[in-house]
Amino acid sequence: MNLLSGKNDRLSRRGKEIFDLAVSIDWEYDRDFVQLLEEQAHRKKINSYVIWPGNLEDVYSALEKDDLAFRFLFDRASDTSPEFHKIQKMIREKGGEVLETLEELEWAKDKATMHLEFIDKGLHTPYTIILPPYDSEEEFYLSVEDLSKLGRTFYIKPANTTGGGVGVVHGAETLHDVLTARQNYQQDKYLIQEKVIPQERDGYRFWFRGYYACGLAQCAWWNDQNHLYRELSREEIRRYRLKPLFRIVNQIAEISKLKFFSTEIALTEEGKFIVVDYVNESCDMRLQSKAVDGIPDKIVHNIVAELIKYVRGRLKNMPNR
DSSP: OOTTTSTTSSOOSSSOEEEEEEEEOOOGGGHHHHHHHHHHHHHTTOOEEEEOTTTHHHHHHHHHTTSEEEEEEEESSTTTOGGGHHHHHHHHHTTOEEESOHHHHHHHTOHHHHHHHHHHTTOBOOOEEEEOOTTTOSOOOOOHHHHHHHOSSEEEEESSOOSTTTTOEEEEOSHHHHHHHHTTSTTSOEEEEEOOOBOEETTEEOEEEEEEETTEEEEEEEOTTTOOEEEOOHHHHHHTTOTHHHHHHHHHHHHHOOSEEEEEEEEBTTSOEEEEEEEESSOOOOBTTTOTTSBOHHHHHHHHHHHHHHHHHHHHTSTTO
């Protein structure tokens, strides 16, 4: 379904159709974001097509029969809906490009892997203990010293089960909490992580959400308690010496190899920038003008422009464009 015109809900039978850009989605609240993508694509002479649960099987059948082709896929669905995997696989087999591939996401979304990579590259992270999957190692040992380093309350996070805080225990206090949590996703590694407390002054809680899109790093205030965003001004960046935020976001892009993601960074009382939530590869792109806890519209519009700019550059290198 083309979210702008209502076309493409049913495929044409007039012969093979070729589209420059396909966007796959599985979440109804992506509608405004996808509409912005299509509008920007249209301005840049890029024709687009939206793949969603309602037309998934028709699209796959048409790709299989070679009645339909996509040069580039922006995949917003495969990470959370496995039924979309076959679409990505088919497009790649037929020579199309994908942002991001399943293999790339698999590497970047593993919190345990990213934790170790971040430390190796000099980024500050919360004190963390990584536990093996329950299925492979039911028993584990934690010393009193280990537990004391975590603080009175701490987080328990599955390494690969992501999206909207799924599986995360926010106020863990005991070893029993850890034992219980590990059994929820028994094939996943778990991170036991200290609770980071950001500095607070001038009425601000120094917790930020960073966004990266194809070379562009952006940051906004984000309150981890009420989940509300606020734009970060140039004056605030200067006054509070927040330029390191952008360097950190760019460094995470180098480590994760992703072209589009968000991250969370807190500035502590000790003056340390600590990466709290490493790589969110499935960004919630609801606009602030449409949802009280949405992202500032300016950031979303900038992301859309960079994504389409990137797609346009890739398309120029493809044959028969």
